[in-house]
Amino acid sequence: MIRAGLALLLLAQAQPPDYRGSYTVSIGDAALGYPGPAKDDPIAKLQARLESGAVKLEWDEKHGYLPAILKALKIPVSSQGLVFSKTSFQAPLISPASPRAIYFGDSVYVGVVPKGPVLELSAADPARGGFFYTLEQKRVTRPQIERGDGCLGCHVSPNTTGVPGHLVRSVYPDAAGFPMGTVGSFVTDHRSPFAERWGGWYVTGTHGKARHMGNVVVKDPGKPEALDREAGANVTSLQGLVDTRPYLSPHSDIVALMVLEHETKLHNLFTRAGYEVRAAMTLQGEMNKAMGRPADELSESTARRIENAAEILVRYLLFLDEPRLESPVRGTSGFAKEFGARGGLREFDLETRLFRYRCSFLIDSESFRALPDVLRARVWARIDAVMAAPEWAGTRAVLAAAVKR
Secondary structure, three states, rough: OOOOOOOOOOOOOOOOOOOOOOOOOOOOOOOOOOOOOOOOOHHHHHHHHHHOOOOOOEEEEEEEOOOHHHHOOOOOOHOOOEEEOOOOOOOOEOOOEOOEEEEEOOEEEEEEEOOOOOEEEEEEEEOOOEEEEEEEOOOOOOOOEEEEEHHHHHHHHHHHHOOOOOEEEEEEEOOOEOHHHHHOOOOOOOOOOHOOOOOOEEEEEEEEOOOOOOOOOOOOOOOOOOOOOOOOOOOOOOOOOOOOOOOOOOEEEHHHHHHHHHHHHHHHHHHHHHHHHHHHHHHHHHHHHHHHOOOOOOOOOHHHHHHHHHHHHHHOOOOOOOOOOOOOOEEEOOOOHHHHHHHHHHHHHOOOEOOOOOOOOOOOOHHHHHHOOOHHHHHHHHHHHHHHOOEEEEEOOOHHHHHOO
């Protein structure tokens, strides 16, 4: 049950803790549990229903299996984001004139390129991280979703907290959509400043005086950082930038992109934190057995590892390090209304921050419930401590009674 008043913390004094830059976990590590058949993520469950005949995918003459897949996975068309940087295995087909469309739900993602041979499907397994699939855009009697691990070359790295996961990249794209390697790129989430977001993406919506990297390309290869941010700002229609007729929607909604950034990172943090604690508890159990100590006894290092994992999750769950919006944000596709209509922690603010309540909607998810019991208990205890005191881990927190309620 979601507890009331999970929303405070307005000011941070230190760099937020994170797993970024830490070691990459071996796919074969037992504490990750990645090898083996997928069965718990939404796409694996859909494939099981397809095989049993409980679900059938209707073919659309214009979009292939895309509309049916979105319907089966309960993904709204309004979530569509258009990315024109060549940052997918279908890179040869992607360009500013032919962007890749991304659609998403709470733990599932679908990518498609017009005239591309496959749909790209992926999901966040509640405990094991990202699983990746394809579905041929070819009309057959019994469509088959195929799992493949080829994506792990990019989707297991420090950019995904070292575990199989998802990420939203912001690059400096040239006129063809190639990222300019000389200036690097950003992995973005709700903590990122607007100035680092959406390079290589189309972005529809208004955001006042804030400026991002979307809707434009590098014009002078000698000065790749000199993007014309003004030209890409407050774009409400992509007419004149790209032909959107091949897509399900003419939008690449700014609010949807902000939610996508938030949730991809949080799923990675769930996976990494769960791994860290399972690995620590396994080692602790072996040590306790070898030394004849009580099975539930925790060493100082194990307790510290659990505490660190909980701290990272709580700070992210409660948006502690989210920068204040410079101006109100408004999307164009209706995503905010559709997503927010589900109520509770999904209600948007969009005036000074992303959500009305300072707690992620994904605290009510299978991924959160799949965390090791000892970690989940510590997360709740930490949240309770935040609610009860005006200070948190040396960081001043402004606690408003109305916000608590």
